[in-house]
Amino acid sequence: xxxxxxxxxxxxxxxxxxxxxxxxxxxxxxxxxxxxxxxxxxxxxxxxxxxxxxxxxxxxxxxxxxxxxxxxxxxxxxxxxxxxxxxxxxxxxxxxxxxxxxxxxxxxxxxxxxxxxxxxxxxxxxxxxxxxxxxxxxxxxxxxxxxxxxxxxxxxxxxxxxxxxxxxxxxxxxxxxxxxxxxxxxxxxxxxxxxxxxxxxxxxxxxxxxxxxxxxxxxxxxxxxxxxxxxxxxxxxxxxxxxxxxxxxxxxxxxxxxxxxxxxxxxxxxxxxxxxxxxxxxxxxxxxxxxxxxxxxxxxxxxxxxxxxxxxxxxxxxxxxxxxxxxxxxxxxxxxxxxxxxxxxxxxxxxxxxxxxxxxxxxxxxxxxxxxxxxxxxx
Amino acid sequence: xxxxxxxxxxxxxxxxxxxxxxxxxxxxxxxxxxxxxxxxxxxxxxxxxxxxxxxxxxxxxxxxxxxxxxxxxxxxxxxxxxxxxxxxxxxxxxxxxxxxxxxxxxxxxxxxxxxxxxxxxxxxxxxxxxxxxxxxxxxxxxxxxxxxxxxxxxxxxxxxxxxxxxxxxxxxxxxxxxxxxxxxxxxxxxxxxxxxxxxxxxxxxxxxxxxxxxxxxxxxxxxxxxxxxxxxxxxxxxxxxxxxxxxxxxxxxxxxxxxxxxxxxxxxxxxxxxxxxxxxxxxxxxxxxxxxxxxxxxxxxxxxxxxxxxxxxxxxxxxxxxxxxxxxxxxxxxxxxxxxxxxxxxxxxxxxxxxxxxxxxxxxxxxxxxxxxxxxxxxxxxxxxxxxxxxxxxxxxxxxx
Ligand SMILES: Cc1cc2nc3c(=O)[nH]c(=O)nc-3n(C[C@H](O)[C@H](O)[C@H](O)COP(=O)(O)OP(=O)(O)OC[C@H]3O[C@@H](n4cnc5c(N)ncnc54)[C@H](O)[C@@H]3O)c2cc1C
Ligand SMILES: Cc1cc2nc3c(=O)[nH]c(=O)nc-3n(C[C@H](O)[C@H](O)[C@H](O)COP(=O)(O)OP(=O)(O)OC[C@H]3O[C@@H](n4cnc5c(N)ncnc54)[C@H](O)[C@@H]3O)c2cc1C
Numbered sequence: 001x002x003x004x005x006x007x008x009x010x011x012x013x014x015x016x017x018x019x020x021x022x023x024x025x026x027x028x029x030x031x032x033x034x035x036x037x038x039x040x041x042x043x044x045x046x047x048x049x050x051x052x053x054x055x056x057x058x059x060x061x062x063x064x065x066x067x068x069x070x071x072x073x074x075x076x077x078x079x080x081x082x083x084x085x086x087x088x089x090x091x092x093x094x095x096x097x098x099x100x101x102x103x104x105x106x107x108x109x110x111x112x113x114x115x116x117x118x119x120x121x122x123x124x125x126x127x128x129x130x131x132x133x134x135x136x137x138x139x140x141x142x143x144x145x146x147x148x149x150x151x152x153x154x155x156x157x158x159x160x161x162x163x164x165x166x167x168x169x170x171x172x173x174x175x176x177x178x179x180x181x182x183x184x185x186x187x188x189x190x191x192x193x194x195x196x197x198x199x200x201x202x203x204x205x206x207x208x209x210x211x212x213x214x215x216x217x218x219x220x221x222x223x224x225x226x227x228x229x230x231x232x233x234x235x236x237x238x239x240x241x242x243x244x245x246x247x248x249x250x251x252x253x254x255x256x257x258x259x260x261x262x263x264x265x266x267x268x269x270x271x272x273x274x275x276x277x278x279x280x281x282x283x284x285x286x287x288x289x290x291x292x293x294x295x296x297x298x299x300x301x302x303x304x305x306x307x308x309x310x311x312x313x314x315x316x317x318x319x320x321x322x323x324x325x326x327x328x329x330x331x332x333x334x335x336x337x338x339x340x341x342x343x344x345x346x347x348x349x350x351x352x353x354x355x356x357x358x359x360x361x362x363x364x365x366x367x368x369x370x371x372x373x374x375x376x377x378x379x
Numbered sequence: 380x381x382x383x384x385x386x387x388x389x390x391x392x393x394x395x396x397x398x399x400x401x402x403x404x405x406x407x408x409x410x411x412x413x414x415x416x417x418x419x420x421x422x423x424x425x426x427x428x429x430x431x432x433x434x435x436x437x438x439x440x441x442x443x444x445x446x447x448x449x450x451x452x453x454x455x456x457x458x459x460x461x462x463x464x465x466x467x468x469x470x471x472x473x474x475x476x477x478x479x480x481x482x483x484x485x486x487x488x489x490x491x492x493x494x495x496x497x498x499x500x501x502x503x504x505x506x507x508x509x510x511x512x513x514x515x516x517x518x519x520x521x522x523x524x525x526x527x528x529x530x531x532x533x534x535x536x537x538x539x540x541x542x543x544x545x546x547x548x549x550x551x552x553x554x555x556x557x558x559x560x561x562x563x564x565x566x567x568x569x570x571x572x573x574x575x576x577x578x579x580x581x582x583x584x585x586x587x588x589x590x591x592x593x594x595x596x597x598x599x600x601x602x603x604x605x606x607x608x609x610x611x612x613x614x615x616x617x618x619x620x621x622x623x624x625x626x627x628x629x630x631x632x633x634x635x636x637x638x639x640x641x642x643x644x645x646x647x648x649x650x651x652x653x654x655x656x657x658x659x660x661x662x663x664x665x666x667x668x669x670x671x672x673x674x675x676x677x678x679x680x681x682x683x684x685x686x687x688x689x690x691x692x693x694x695x696x697x698x699x700x701x702x703x704x705x706x707x708x709x710x711x712x713x714x715x716x717x718x719x720x721x722x723x724x725x726x727x728x729x730x731x732x733x734x735x736x737x738x739x740x741x742x743x744x745x746x747x748x749x750x751x752x753x754x755x756x757x758x759x760x761x762x763x764x765x766x767x768x769x770x771x772x773x774x775x776x777x778x779x780x
Contacts, residue, residue, distance in 0.1 A: 012686075012689040013686060013689045013690050013693060013696075015693045015695065015696060019695075020695040023695060024695075263775060263776070263777070266777060267776070267777065267778065274778075274780060275777075275778040275780075277771075277777035277778050278777065278778045278779060278780050280764075280767070280768070283767065283768070283771040283772075283775075283777050284764070284767040284768075284771065286771060286775055286777065287707075287767045287770045287771045287774075287775065290700075290703060290707075290770065290774065290775060291707050291710075291711060291770075294683075294687055294690075294703055294704055294707070295679075295680075295683035295686075295687065297690065297696065298683055298686035298687045298689070298690045299679075299682075299683065299686060301690060301693075301696060302686050302689070302690075318679055318682065321675075321679070322679060322683070367672070370672055370675045370676065371668075371671075371672070373675045373678075373679075374671035374672065374674070374675050377651065377674075377675060377678055378651055378654070378665045378671055378674060378675070379665070
């Protein structure tokens with residue numbers, strides 16, 4: 001038996017007191033702030049989220065959770081952020097919390113001292129950060145970068161088009177991957193240096209989200225905005241896992257949310273003088289979704305605890321693979337089990353199914369991660 | 380008491396040494412894979428001796444009360460022992476039915492006399508227990524059990540038959556669900572639960588050959604068999620409640636079992652290991668992309684089971700549906716065992732066509748046998764479909780009708 005196969009057997013789940021408290025607070029916060037009517041109203045809004053809710057989240061200290069105290073955060077870890085993202089996902093509460101948290105981690109891992117000192121306290125205080133990682137090719141591999149940066153003197157001139165940059169319009173800073181002399185690099189772009197014509201809103205599958213295309217052509221930023229080149233590759237690798245972890249949290253929450261609305265319908269809708277929830281083809285399917293969700297949550301909280309250890313990569317990939325498939329299935333069945341109503345825009349099932357695509361198809365779907373798990377577990 | 384308890388680390392060491400020194404040599408005959416598969420006297424005696432030895436060493440029933448023959452210690456010590464027994468691949472406990480369901484049931488609901496009479500003998504193997512629940516016409520629909528128990532003074536007269544009775548030919552005692560009243564409005568109210576002796580006139584067990592060709596369960600016939608009213612546990616007419624409690628212990632949804640394991644463990648890791656010894660297109664099967672994906676899915680199911688166990692100990696992470704994990708363990712574990720047998724068999728290519736008994740069978744045909752035996756778990760103790768009904772109704776709150 002290989003080392004790796006042994007390795008996955010021994011670990012348990014660690015869960016801190018802070019995680020417990022945050023989970024409780026975030027559950028009631030999300031229920032309060034994001035009843036489904038509010039979610040639907042926000043779909044019609046410009047920014048897609050409520051500025052006041054964002055301010056409350058900032059005041060609760062949530063943007064600084066995984067930022068060290070010296071930079072104005074509370075010095076906890078991303079494991080604590082997981083406990084906020086999961087309940088938010090359940091209520092489809094969409095905010096830039098995930099992108100801002102991930103950006104802060106990139107800065108911590110590969111930012112220069114000056115960048116950290118400048119940006120981290122601002123992010124802990126609620127300045128929004130967006131991530132420009134996606135490009136035309138649609139490849140999930142974030143080291144597949146075609147946008148370029150050319151350094152001349154103390155400026156770097158960017159070119160190329162970034163896509164699917166969530167919340168770019170309201171962001172204070174945008175972190176982008178660019179290729180400098182053929183090497184994937186990270187650069188911080190102040191939103192002030194992006195002309196409004198360079199920013200174009202995109203139509204995306206999850207209507208609760210706001211996404212933009214950014215034309216980098218002609219944008220120049222100080223060369224000091226480039227991240228530490230020696231640390232960038234490792235930081236991007238960790239970013240990928242962190243992104244998977246938080247997307248898994250969102251997917252677990254979303255699965256529970258899709259279950260909530262479906263169970264409610266199964267307990268109220270009748271056909272042939274019986275509640276449809278009494279039919280085993282529906283009841284047993286809901287049990288399958290429940291047991292899959294239990295598995296996904298176990299992977300999620302296990303991964304949250306071990307992400308920065310030897311077991312981290314396998315743990316996170318298991319969480320992402322499991323939660324992506326679960327959420328898709330829960331959303332798919334939510335539509336089907338609502339019958340004709342499920343086919344309508346008014347039925348909330350479609351919101352969850354759209355969100356499921358959104359979370360599954362960022363940073364790799366289930367097959368993508370199982371392929372990598374095979375290498376970790378079978379070779 | 381706490382002063383006299385050994386420290387856990389020292390205890391682990393002690394147990395490790397004891398098991399290393401005392402575990403029995405592998406048998407020359409085919410070992411059954413679980414307590415439900417014990418079909419010969421030779422298998423039975425080998426397993427019985429082992430359980431007796433473990434109990435005499437003080438490693439079984441460690442958290443049961445000392446006054447009834449237990450160890451009176453915190454459960455964690457038994458957990459240490461259980462882990463070591465599995466780690467060293469020792470035989471399982473033959474009296475599982477006594478240790479894991481009849482025993483906890485008696486401790487939970489029995490009278491003091493019943494505890495004194497039965498508990499120690501369950502641990503020592505002096506009395507082997509079997510379970511008379513299912514009948515030829517009523518299995519899943521247990522509440523409809525029809526075996527008749529008619530009162531005659533201070534005795535009950537039993538007539539009818541039970542079926543699929545595991546270990547009935549070896550057992551001295553049976554947990555028995557019988558109908559004492561045929562005129563109740565609800566079928567459940569006519570049932571009474573007995574701790575019945577097997578060695579009375581009129582009770583006869585006939586072995587049934589299983590799908591693998593082995594033995595292990597019986598049909599048990601009752602012909603004017605007389606038992607005392609003292610055998611009742613709970614109330615006359617209150618048997619359904621006792622039966623439900625029994626099933627909680629049986630399915631592992633409630634704790635309090637004596638300890639020891641119940642079957643030869645099969646793990647997903649062993650399937651991954653097997654994939655390196657079997658071939659696809661001239662290469663080890665673990666290099667085939669499609670096989671790899673199937674193996675990862677299987678490994679994830681195994682990993683999820685153990686992580687669920689870890690998570691269920693963290694109240695904040697199971698607060699919304701506290702019974703969800705516990706109530707699905709039986710279903711998930713037994714379905715996983717079956718998938719393990721299935722996948723491990725198919726992995727062998729054309730060699731998967733062999734069966735136990737052929738010299739060329741991979742690993743002695745263990746995986747083929749694992750697959751077929753696994754149905755004991757997906758059918759026995761309430762089928763997977765019945766488990767889904769229960770979870771859907773009790774955990775998710777979906778309507779019965
Ligand atoms: C795009 C579209 C176009 C349509 N066009 C027309 C049209 O032109 N004219 C028209 O008359 N109708 C039309 N329909 C309606 C369609 O026929 C119904 O939606 C369908 O028959 C289901 O009925 P329902 O919506 O009431 O769902 P329900 O009957 O309430 O079913 C809800 C859920 O319960 C399940 N269910 C219900 N009963 C059982 C059972 N006994 N066992 C197991 N599961 C059960 C269903 O499978 C479903 O998943 C259309 C529907 C759609 C989606
Ligand atoms: C190896 C083994 C050992 C056993 N040992 C014992 C023992 O020691 N003592 C004892 O009393 N019993 C024992 N059993 C019996 C076991 O508990 C029953 O076989 C089981 O409860 C199913 O009952 P049945 O066989 O009558 O099947 P049925 O109840 O007739 O079921 C047939 C099929 O219908 C399905 N089904 C039935 N009702 C429903 C429903 N409401 N919804 C959906 N699907 C349904 C079942 O899932 C199954 O697939 C053992 C069984 C096995 C296989």
